[in-house]
Amino acid sequence: MANDCIFCRIVAGELPATIVYQDDEVTAFNDINPQASTHVLVIPNQHITSLNDAEETDPALLGRLLQVAAKVARDAGLAESGYRVVTNTGPDSGQTVFHLHFHVLGGNPLRLPLG
Ligand code: 5GP
Ligand code: ZN
DSSP: OOTTOHHHHHHTTSSOOOEEEEOSSEEEEEOSSOSSSEEEEEEESSOOOOGGGGGGSOHHHHHHHHHHHHHHHHHTTOTTTOEEEEOOOSGGGTOOSOSOOEEEEESSOOOOOOO
16 A cells, blocks of 8 residues: 555545445545546456556456446446446546546546546
């Protein structure tokens, strides 16, 4: 755990969040500043800075994150209407929290913001 990382602190229960899914490896919680009707963040419980660390990360964990993203979307009723899963990596992407996270967005038609 990185003590100065807000997402590590959410996993540890030190900061409040509306958690919609959690297991030994993965936590999913509502984004504090939602950009769609449903906006959930899916994160590994262990601190991984970004997708730049993917090659040093257990591929099973990376796969599990996407499985949980799909489960969260299904549980939110988005399987038919559709949703978007996106991860920002580095400065040009607008990444603001440097703990890997997948945004799950849906519940209304989405534009593709390219900045
Ligand atoms: P990024 O811009 O790094 O891809 O996304 C970070 C996301 O984390 C943003 O959508 C932001 O609203 C969300 N966020 C930042 N701080 C907190 C927090 O303390 N709690 C929750 N639930 N979401 C947060
Ligand atoms: Zn962290």
